[in-house]
Amino acid sequence: MKIFKRALSAELMSSSSAIFLIILGIVVAQRAGNIVRQVSKGILPNDAIGTILTFSLVKLMPMMLSLAIFLAVLLTLTRWHRDSEMVIWMNAGLSLRQWVVPILRFIFPIVLIISLLSLFVMPWATEKAEGYREQLKKRDELSSISPGAFKESSSGERIYFIESFDKLGYEVKNIFVQSRQHGKTGIITANRGSRYKAENGDNFLVLHNGRRYEVIPNTLDVSTTEFERYDIRIETKESAPEPGTAQGKTTLGLMQDASLSDQAELHWRFAIPISTIVMVLLAIPLSFVDPRAGRSLNIMFAILIFIVYNNILSIFQAWITQGKISSWVGLWPVHLCFILLGWYLYHRRKHLKPLIPDLFKRKPKAAA
Structure with a gap:
């Protein structure tokens, strides 16, 4: 037995x-x-x-x-x-x-x-x-971006493209940002950028040594601006807590x-x-x-x-x-x-x- x-x-x-x-x-x-x-x-x-x-x-x-x-x-x-x-x-x-x-x-x-x-x-x-x-x-819109993919913001006013992040996600390379404000379309490109948080809690994407193109729809007017530093405020998502x-x-x-x-x-x-x-x-x-x-x-x-x-x-x-x-x-x-x-x-x-x-x-x- x-x-x-x-x-x-x-x-x-x-x-x-x-x-x-x-x-x-x-x-x-x-x-x-x-x-x-x-x-x-x-x-x-x-x-x-x-x-x-x-x-x-x-x-x-x-x-x-x-x-x-x-x-x-x-x-x-x-x-x-x-x-x-x-x-x-x-x-x-x-x-x-x-x-x-x-x-x-x-x-x-x-x-x-x-x-x-x-x-x-x-x-x-x-x-x-x-x-x-x-x-x-509730995280900001930059946190949900995948390297090598286009990502639209929650408000629909911006489209991001970032080629790569560093291991911590604070340094970015080869950035493309398209935005629509006041009836104008803006395109920003930069070789590198970084993230930082202001004292009031706002998150910013800082672009270094890039260019900004501003286009008025249905016209041929295009303005080009070169910059050493350009700050973009990152939108944060606010959502009501769902019941458990x-x-x-x-x-x-x-x-x-x-x-x-x-x-x-x-x-x-x-x-x-x-x-x-x-x-x-x-x-x-x-x-x-x-x-x-x-x-x-x-x-x-x-x-x-x-x-x-x-x-x-x-x-x-x-x-x-x-x-x-x-x-x-x-x-x-x-x-x-x-x-x-x-x-x-x-x-x-x-x-x-x-x-x-x-x-x-x-x-x-x-x-x-």
């Missing part, structure tokens, strides 16, 4: 670690690509990539851990079925129920971590991410608030660790491999159940927010349905029946 538990724990540990790293790499690539796309369009500044990516990963960490241990249990037991190791252990006297306790003992610390992340760390990361985005909205969302509130704050959106968010936070336990228990009967049905059929069916489970939880959460379902009922009907599904699958495996009944099997004809 000790050999069985030791072998199971060792393989589950290695499988869950490898699967989690794979999922983490996929999520990082997907989220980083999305953030870089926003930076290239000028929606986000360059220095916000790392911070926003970190907050996104922290928010997705509970779901990534949940999926990782579900796939680890499923793939480990599937391999044991495929390599006939499961047959050996069952012939040694192990029943299907005796697999439950070692697996639950293995996932207990992981589910505890998922609970802490879901109830405390995830709302903290959401709140910090919302606050950071508010700070980005339910995702950014603490769990204690959700318990004290009676709004439907807060109650729905509270049920969702508790649903993540609960669904993890349910899906891991479902992975035990789902790991059975029928040699005649192919090696990957059970894995595809298990992943389909995982996706359906989480999508139905999201639907019920939306219904709670809309008032279609009482907050006292919450997401428990979804958990109960999948617990009953697990009981059904255990019952069929216990009696060595296929997990999905063959409804289209032809009955043998009676002898004449």
